[in-house]
Amino acid sequence: MRVGSVTKMIVALIILRLVDAGDLCLDDEIHEHLPELSDLQVPRGVTVRRLLNMTSGLPDYTSEEFVEGLLVAPDRLWTPSELLEVAFSGSQEFAPGTSWAYCNAGYIVLGMLIEHLSNARVEDVARRLVFDPLGMHATELPPLTHGSSTLPDPRLRGYHRQADELADATRINPSWAWTAGNAVSTAGDLRLLVEASARGDLLQEQTHRECMSTHPVPDTTLGYGLGIANFDGMWGHNGELPGFQSFAGHDPATGTTIVVLTNLDDHSADTLAAFLRARLLDAASS
Template identity: 60%
Template sequence: MTTLPRELSPTVAAVFAAVDAERQRLGVPGAVVAVRSPDAEPWSVALGVRDIATDEPLAVDAVLRVGSVTKTIVATVVLRLTERGELGLDDDILAHLPHVRVPSGVTVRRLLDMTAGLPEYTTEEFMEISHTTPDRVWGPQELLDLAFREPHRFAPGSSWDYCNAGYILLGMLAEHVTGDLVEDLARKLVLDPLGLHDTSLPPRSAAGTSLPDATVRGYHRVGAELVDTTDVNPSWAWTAGNAISTADDLVVLVEALVRGDLLAEETQRARLAGVPVPGTDWSYGLGIANFGGIWGHNGELPGFQAFAGHEPGTGRTIVVLANVDKSTDEVNPADTLAALVRRHLAPGTA
């Protein structure tokens, strides 16, 4: 059992104890949980271990991969470029990148809210290749070429489907119109303005493979086995999911995104005008999701899973980072732990 800090109040300690018990039940080696609430003290707690071989405890300031939470950063970069006049939300992508094999009607807005209908490259076959060639540095065009082997899923604007390929295309677009690397754009337009010094988009090179602290490991679950996939080069996810961050940084990020701190009011309204996600009560805006009243994003890369959400109705923020991608019962561990925290903090239960 993880030893919780003595200074936690009884109420908060009970929440984190329940979360730690669930973490152990789910077979999650380590997790960092950060909670901010207007009616309770702010806390960030590390549970479990950073490395199953050494049993070293995971630190609360551990820098982990956050997967598709990256999309919130990249979308904010693109939205800020629209405010600078370098792009328009309803610009056709072909007006900027005429060589890309997409139909007319694939716009910046439709890439951001995943209504463009692009095919996907992150198939089971591709993920197996990425696991067996961990040092490979993937190029964005290479990823799109893999996606475009398949037919487009639907006519642009006629439906919704989650799509990583669209965010690869947005990364290419941002670099094309500015002449800057997207990791530099993220630093300049999002991360530095918010003071997020432990968050970055790693370079698309061999140098982007390792985490800042090599003692922190991430595990891909294969049946009952945990396979260390920490050092799979994340270039295959690039602007769809290669960011690294801490739980405390993601608290700042998701609260700023939901408030619209970096955007004009009109742009923020457009961002939050979500498209219904079929089969759920969720909606998806411009690089941000509404999970039934809590806004943010989740993410998964081999070895890691993350959830970052802010609930405007209560003022609460919940962030969970896990160093495994699936639980023993094949659910997303960070999402599951975040939902448990949310239930415990609901009125009358905590």
């Protein structure tokens, strides 16, 4: 099923593996690699690191109005450039590096960066650098294609609540989320992903340390690293998009891994994961 922003762990791992390969540095300014972003007035100071850890200050595109519009035109194919045009119709949130705000647009930029550096489609790079090394054979980043659902059979349908009714959101073309949230996966594959991400299995030691260095998330107890969050000792990511919610987390201290996938977007996967974690801790201490 669709896993939403858990995709960001995949994209971050790709970028960090390219860092280890010497193709770029975390503190490179994005203009150095994608000069065409100057047309969108991306400010100086937006680095690869700041895109990964959500401190770039870039405007975002996933407003409530935008998401509701997906249900009206579910078959629309969105290109990365179109998504950034929507984002940059708004204003820069803050000067790069001075604050923190969740930003899907930043991960669209990172997807463009991956394709530029690799001269290949991001879905193929993900297969080579992440999915195959980890044995994630049921996971993919769907290609940008016309038409509706790219979920393979057998599949769960996803539902979005509108007022008092449930709307089937399964057929929404996932191109709108691209490298910010379009991955399709299973609970078993996400376990492989989150455990490897938390341990740094695919990364050099210094790169993994950089990945796990977090910035405080305002008004929460959470910290956000390079595409991975610290949920009070459980490292991973959550995801939400029309019809689906997800959570994948690993606690290195206890060896506990929790993956939650739901096919109704008003049922919080985070809440279910926290409940399960508390129950497991209670059971372990009794």
